[in-house]
Amino acid sequence: MTDFTNRTILVTGAASGIGLATAQHLAANDAKRLILVDRDADALAAIDLPCAVDRLAGDVADEGFWASAGDALANLDAAVVNAGVAGAGPIATLDFVEWRRILSVNLDGAFLTIRAAMRAMGPRGGAIVAVASAAGIKAEPGIAAYAASKAGLIQLVRVAAKEGARAGIRVNAIAPAGVETPVWDAVPMFADRAAEIGRDAAFAELAAMATPLGRYAKAEEIATQIGFLLSDAAALMTGTVLVSDGGYTL
Template sequence: MSDHLNFSGRSALVTGAASGIGKACAIWLAEHGIERLWLVDRDSNGLDALDLDCEIERRVGSVADPALWGSLEAEMETLDHAVVNAGIGTGGMLAELDLSEWRKVMDVNLDGAFLTLRAALRKMLAAKGGSIVVTASVTGLKAVPGVGGYGISKAAVAHMARIAAAENAAHGIRVNAVAPGGVDTAIWDSGAQFRKAAAEHGRQAAIRAMAKDTPRGEFATPEEIADTVGFLLSDMASNITGTVLTSDGGYTL
């Protein structure tokens, strides 16, 4: 293993860690020598199922809960890395979107990301260094009809990452975002249209049908996105901050 990809003796925070990209990032970090992981998710069973070769601190709750971050900040002695990943999906045309649905997605995807980022920055400012990756989306870069508030929330978190990078570069803290295209995760299962297609044709067929508009011809795996996140967190990316790295199989071409 390259020393630049060696996380020995370090700690990391991952939100949305019970499944999908967050789970893949937690596994990636453990495989690259991380000493201690702070894992946050609403899914207690998913967190309990993660059996990794490192010290794990599990916290069950919503990233949008300020009390959760108040207690976590008090408990975390130091923090070297953070993956600001937790998010939920939504859909619908803006003209038809109910305000309650808008607020629901903004509560988790934007407010939750802000609270996570703020807590991580405070710990890293005290330690005078660290690196953070925020999970954005290509729907925050490319206008895609029908994604409701999701794409808007992801555009906001991508820019939030850039502002955080500008504010903290002088303190030895790097902040970047990754903007995945389609990724085969459970977030699709929250959409009524996808559930209907999966019931009629099978889940993998439904995923393949959505991926046909991607030049690569398939969606990414969570592990592929975790590789990108790990690179941005690592010392290999020591000169990279304030970037939004697109990983979309060519979708935005």
């Protein structure tokens, strides 16, 4: 049901976390070619997968990057819009530069990725999955920029789903809550606690406080769910937000 034989798939933010786990999952399920995008050229170069791989180092929020990537996106069948950054700070003290940094990658970058993917797919159709967040659904103090970027992404996905439907392009989102990925290292609260008790213990402590199921997801679990949304098993799903949060948003 999640066989990607002969499919060419784009994955952004592919050098670590959910992006890397997704690339590994797609390759293990017979993807023909993966187009991996990340700002970290060295990490991209170190990825070893059992399929054809194109590595594009660049900033997803740079329109020029996507203009130069056009040939690499030929015959695109699917895309995973995953590149993102984290950050925190209350609205009253949040610097506008930080606000723009987060919105630029998480929303502008997602728009440019989806636009490039839809153009490349054209009338042949395809499938797109954007990695949103439970933060785009449930309000919490101190995450205004990140939450706004993910809420905007969810609505962008819905509009893209309506616009892409006639061409057979399905567009869905997944909204995880806590996932054990390096993005947490940019959150001062987590970084400070991890330095005190270790990363595993810090994740366990956060999950116990915030998640009814008592744990955060592994990147590999989210990758499997992304694979489902891309696959023919989800052929009638478009404009959907798959909430995978251990009960966090209840």
